[in-house]
Amino acid sequence: MKNRFIKIALFTALAGSACLAQTQQPAIIEDFKPSTLNQPGQEYPMVNSQRYARFKIVAPAADSVRVSLGLGGRGGTKLSKAEDGTWMGTTEGPMDEGFHYYNVRIDGGKFNDPGTLNYYGSVRWESGIEIPAHDQDFYALKNVPHGHVQQVLFPSPSTNTSRRAFVYTPPGYEKDKKTKYPVLYLQHGWGEDETAWSNQGRANLIMDNMIAEGKIKPFIIVMTYGMTNDVKPGGIRNFKIEPFQTVLINELIPYVDANFRTIVNKDSRAMAGLSMGGMETKTITLNNPDVFSYYGLLSGGIYASADIKDKSKVKLIFLSCGSKERPDGVRKAAEELKNAGFNAVSYVSEGTAHEFQTWRRSLYQLAPLLFKK
Amino acid sequence: MKNRFIKIALFTALAGSACLAQTQQPAIIEDFKPSTLNQPGQEYPMVNSQRYARFKIVAPAADSVRVSLGLGGRGGTKLSKAEDGTWMGTTEGPMDEGFHYYNVRIDGGKFNDPGTLNYYGSVRWESGIEIPAHDQDFYALKNVPHGHVQQVLFPSPSTNTSRRAFVYTPPGYEKDKKTKYPVLYLQHGWGEDETAWSNQGRANLIMDNMIAEGKIKPFIIVMTYGMTNDVKPGGIRNFKIEPFQTVLINELIPYVDANFRTIVNKDSRAMAGLSMGGMETKTITLNNPDVFSYYGLLSGGIYASADIKDKSKVKLIFLSCGSKERPDGVRKAAEELKNAGFNAVSYVSEGTAHEFQTWRRSLYQLAPLLFKK
Numbered sequence: 001m002k003n004r005f006i007k008i009a010l011f012t013a014l015a016g017s018a019c020l021a022q023t024q025q026p027a028i029i030e031d032f033k034p035s036t037l038n039q040p041g042q043e044y045p046m047v048n049s050q051r052y053a054r055f056k057i058v059a060p061a062a063d064s065v066r067v068s069l070g071l072g073g074r075g076g077t078k079l080s081k082a083e084d085g086t087w088m089g090t091t092e093g094p095m096d097e098g099f100h101y102y103n104v105r106i107d108g109g110k111f112n113d114p115g116t117l118n119y120y121g122s123v124r125w126e127s128g129i130e131i132p133a134h135d136q137d138f139y140a141l142k143n144v145p146h147g148h149v150q151q152v153l154f155p156s157p158s159t160n161t162s163r164r165a166f167v168y169t170p171p172g173y174e175k176d177k178k179t180k181y182p183v184l185y186l187q188h189g190w191g192e193d194e195t196a197w198s199n200q201g202r203a204n205l206i207m208d209n210m211i212a213e214g215k216i217k218p219f220i221i222v223m224t225y226g227m228t229n230d231v232k233p234g235g236i237r238n239f240k241i242e243p244f245q246t247v248l249i250n251e252l253i254p255y256v257d258a259n260f261r262t263i264v265n266k267d268s269r270a271m272a273g274l275s276m277g278g279m280e281t282k283t284i285t286l287n288n289p290d291v292f293s294y295y296g297l298l299s300g301g302i303y304a305s306a307d308i309k310d311k312s313k314v315k316l317i318f319l320s321c322g323s324k325e326r327p328d329g330v331r332k333a334a335e336e337l338k339n340a341g342f343n344a345v346s347y348v349s350e351g352t353a354h355e356f357q358t359w360r361r362s363l364y365q366l367a368p369l370l371f372k373k
Numbered sequence: 374m375k376n377r378f379i380k381i382a383l384f385t386a387l388a389g390s391a392c393l394a395q396t397q398q399p400a401i402i403e404d405f406k407p408s409t410l411n412q413p414g415q416e417y418p419m420v421n422s423q424r425y426a427r428f429k430i431v432a433p434a435a436d437s438v439r440v441s442l443g444l445g446g447r448g449g450t451k452l453s454k455a456e457d458g459t460w461m462g463t464t465e466g467p468m469d470e471g472f473h474y475y476n477v478r479i480d481g482g483k484f485n486d487p488g489t490l491n492y493y494g495s496v497r498w499e500s501g502i503e504i505p506a507h508d509q510d511f512y513a514l515k516n517v518p519h520g521h522v523q524q525v526l527f528p529s530p531s532t533n534t535s536r537r538a539f540v541y542t543p544p545g546y547e548k549d550k551k552t553k554y555p556v557l558y559l560q561h562g563w564g565e566d567e568t569a570w571s572n573q574g575r576a577n578l579i580m581d582n583m584i585a586e587g588k589i590k591p592f593i594i595v596m597t598y599g600m601t602n603d604v605k606p607g608g609i610r611n612f613k614i615e616p617f618q619t620v621l622i623n624e625l626i627p628y629v630d631a632n633f634r635t636i637v638n639k640d641s642r643a644m645a646g647l648s649m650g651g652m653e654t655k656t657i658t659l660n661n662p663d664v665f666s667y668y669g670l671l672s673g674g675i676y677a678s679a680d681i682k683d684k685s686k687v688k689l690i691f692l693s694c695g696s697k698e699r700p701d702g703v704r705k706a707a708e709e710l711k712n713a714g715f716n717a718v719s720y721v722s723e724g725t726a727h728e729f730q731t732w733r734r735s736l737y738q739l740a741p742l743l744f745k746k
Contacts, residue, residue, distance in 0.1 A: 039497055039498060040496060040602060041496065057482060058481070058482045058483070059479060059480045059481055059482030060480065060481040060482070061436050061437060061480035061481045062435070062479070062480040062481070062482065063434050063436075063480075064434065085481070106432060106435070106479055106480070106482070106484070107432045107433065107434035107435040107436075107479070107480060108431070108432055108433040108434045108435075108458070109430060109431045109432030109433070109435065109479070109487075110431070110487060111479070111484045111485065111487060112484070112485055112487070114482075114483060114484060114485070114497065117498070118491055118498060123413060123414065124412055124487065125412060125490070125491060141526070141534075141535055143528065143535065146525070146526035146527075146535060148523040148524060148525050148540075149523065149524040150521040150522065150523040150524075151521060151522040151523070151524075151571075151577075152519070152521050153514070153519035153581075154519075155516065161514075162514055162516065162519060167521075174632040174633055174634075175631065175632060177550050198524075204524075208526075229413060258548065259547040259548060260547055261547075
């Protein structure tokens, strides 16, 4: 039953994610188990203790079946036809720990693996697979009090529609009717949407677990669509921040402050984002120094001290990425900020690339640093 | 942008849903528009003003592509290969109004249409298409105050896990911190899960619109997984109600009453369900006469007056189905109940079968009748 509850992306265009270590491979150990993201009752895809993934697709009359997951740049994993008409294949090497998007090419068309759940990334609902990680405990579904994730439809006059956001409220939010909470506005990346952080990101479970362990003071998280996909993939340089900034600052924040028990001031407001959501965070926090006090860029660029006019308004700058991205850039930027007198923290996720395991870990590192001052 | 927000089953095994009228067909009018459930930026599937559906699947090297939607029992709609390598096809006749599940057979394998969003039905995430209905206004996304839909993970000692429910709270629930509300426990059908009523069912939008028009007094809706799929499709007769009844009565209701501002008594509690969820509703309400006062079966069987020991405990019995199901059974049962002194109401959805349009309309009819006494 557990799978049903752990339903819990990217500059993919820009990130040639190197999922596989390129070393000599050992013999494959035949201890494959269903991925925890499989649809109910589905055996495949599977993962073994070496982090190899194995796929099985039923398409008896197909000429060619290929899974996009595998050695980067080499077209993924080609499946072979078995005697019973199914197509099977195993990655050539171990996958990075954590969540990966993928899709299946069948006779030249792009489809999803019917065995697994779908996650919004690359401007489409993609198949997802979960490679067990050595540190997966921090985002596991445990027997602890759980917060709620609310789907909110908020009025947006500037875009002439009702827009969707998801709001994480911590455990006990409904019972204790007086406590007010700080708020983190948390953005997804290009190709993703407002579902990403609580589905593949497991932001709610990360929070529940940290709160249960007393590692953080509870806060609210608000996740909405950053409008990052509304430009053609090739035209991302033409992305304009203003429409989203208007939605966030003039429409969503007032809605949240009116409808949830928030502490309404800049020192109780943080903004963070991954990848293109980090670029949005940077621009919007710099444009609105009186709205947010805590800034986080997760594989989403850096701040330089020269970017920030009034140092006293910034309580924290958090910069992170995976060790397979450009960790030196993040470390150096944090160093430069610290030397300039900022409370800056860098974090590098070991052994991960421009993928969600980096961002789950980043949230886990960021959360205890928020709303401290 | 609207499509992004209107993301808004079945005894499919038992219901040979007759989606197409079997009359002489007129010429096809070429005014096809993308279905409102398409993924962002996707043109196909499309629907025209005659309610014909047209599909387009890219799979240039495939030998055969077929969509499950179409004339029941004849294998759906066969697509033909166009010169550009895409597969296209149009249903042979008009579809019933409302939401339909479907899937795509490609060279013998069952996949989803990459053009459209997925909805959980038939124990898998299926493709969905929306055929505009003459009465679609009542479940449209409008510029009215919107309630929230909360994902809740509640402790379930009896199943040794955290179980998921979705809770609809009416507009203003968060602002007005004192009002307490009655609660409707609303069940999905076989093959579906707790996502069905707020995704394909649009229960939240139906409520928002009725509340905005003053047609109903606001109430809370709780939707959880009825464990109906945990039996093999062929073994549905072996389904035992006890495990789900324990979860609902001993675990979920106490959680909801502790964590939401509910009115904690039987006269402020209703249970309704569609299809197999109706059968669950019948058994559980009869087993627990002091828990619920309002009963609703939506294409999910009937009550006979002899079933109910203490008439005074039942405030309403609502029975409904589509006109393409067995409307006489529902009408006669309501008549029999009325003659026996019950407050019984029947409703027949015109021109619909064992599908979600019947149940959207049923909820729209049921809601104003609840919590009146």
